[in-house]
Amino acid sequence: MSHSPDPDEDDLGTTPAPHPLFHAEQALLGALLFDPRLRGDVPGISADSFSTAAHAALFTAISTLPPPDPAEHAKSAAWLHQVLTAGQEQARGLSASYLHTLIQVCPWPRHAPAYARMVEAQHARRRLRAAADRLVQTVHDASLPEPVQAVLAEADALTGTVDDIAARFPPRAGVLPRTPVPPPGTVPDRTEAAEEERLLLATATARPADIESVRWLLAEDFTQPLHAGLWQCLTALARRHEPVDPVTVLWEAQQRGLLHDGSEPSGVLRLLAEPAGSVGHWGQRALTRSLLATADQAGRRIQAYSDDPMNTPFQLVAGARRALADIGAIRTRWQHATGHSLPQPARAARAGPAARRAPAVSPPARPVAAGRTP
Missing domain, CATH: 1.10.860.10 (DNAb Helicase; Chain A)
Structure with missing residues (x-):
């Protein structure tokens, strides 16, 4: 999900947002500020992965600036000043005190891959919700000249998003969401x-x-x-x-x-x-009316799954694929009925069950907050 931040926006606040994601983002950024070498341990993260414009701007600055010499970084704040200057170009609300706060609130910098996995999981949830929103909105767009084709195109895009998430979070057997399925929507006509x-x-x-x-x-x-x-x-x-x-x-x-x-x-x-x-x-x-209703129900099911914080990315993938299978079944019948052959979306390569997991690390001695001076 791309950000278009207001340069004058200050979305940091003095009190962290209640969602645990905010703390995970802070911990990840604090780890990267404390030890920029950890950037290579979080390959699945990009600026779009963050929920606030300020955090996205900070990550962009960390990622684009050349990393400092570790020995020099341990005794000088010069690189932090560079990060702050670059970050303020996108989010003027950033301050030097907030960068130092991020470093202080990070429990263990070497746990950066675990924090990144949390951030990536929530980003996947947002991406899935946005794709499901587009599907549902298209179903109810009365201005479309070819509603079925438009809806199936959005269903294909949603399938691509699910496959992309599955490459990072392969679904596991027996992990379907337990979120109640929303009742069928009303027929507009x-x-x-x-x-x-x-x-x-x-x-x-x-x-x-x-x-x-x-x-x-x-x-x-x-x-x-x-x-x-x-x-x-x-x-x-x-x-x-x-x-x-x-x-x-x-x-x-x-x-x-x-x-x-x-x-x-x-x-x-x-x-x-x-x-x-x-x-x-x-x-x-x-059949056309039924296809649109099926797409609407599938989209709203995925919306409900995405909104449930108890669902893991693995469950989101499994549940979304189950919902999309209903669209696939009626899509085949619609093609037989109309003689229209629409291209099926290309399936992304699926990672194995153990692929791309965050590496396990042994916690070092807990750094003393007061002494954590870069």
Whole structure:
């Protein structure tokens, strides 16, 4: 997530933010200021990894300035002054006292790889949330001329983000998020959806031979439970090569218990008696609506996973891939229905279970804060 900081912004504050990430960022920056040689031990970190513009500016300065001679750094603050000057070009709120505070609050500089892993994990969470936000926003963008293509493009981008995170945090078996799944969103055009589903059911009843041509349409694609049940009745009758008309469909519905919810038989007969258009046309409309709803639900699931601080990056990857698989399944059906072949996103190479982990280090004797003068 890129930063566009206000040069006059002071996002340091006198009281650290309540999120543990703030302390991890401070510890990491303090370690790098105390011993710039540790920069090579945190390869997965960039300025974008930090949550504040000031911390990002400091890391940029640390990364771009030539590292000082260790012996000289131990007795001179010259390099710290260079870092401060460079950092203030992006965040004027930085001060020399804050740099010294960062050094003092770092518990163990040699634990920099562990601090970096924490910062990187939270950055992955933010990236995943932002990609899921874009997917959900695209689903609800009524101005798009080709909504399905736009939504699938965002789904591909989200998949790429997940794969990139997985390369650093490979998912582990049995670590799906325990975050409650949000309920399905409401259909924005519920009245239109219900009317089109009624036309689909009536047209399929009048032309049962066309049902075979829309095998890609499933009951789960309907917005109304009664409509979904009636579609199952129609497909069952057609599959058994039995007569199909409003009365036979009504009888099948009664056998399946669809009228137990209070639906009137006469109402069902009226619903099935007014065909219009073609089964394929209404079927594609229903499937398109279902694809957008599936993408919306997948995006909101990933948003919920990202917002839950108890989920590790490993769980986020596993949960996001499970949600994206639902989009992949209906994407395949939509391609069969429309004849559109959209390119699948390239899968990033997955790291092995033990790849790219922060190296283990043995803690040295704890440095005395008062004596930690660079």
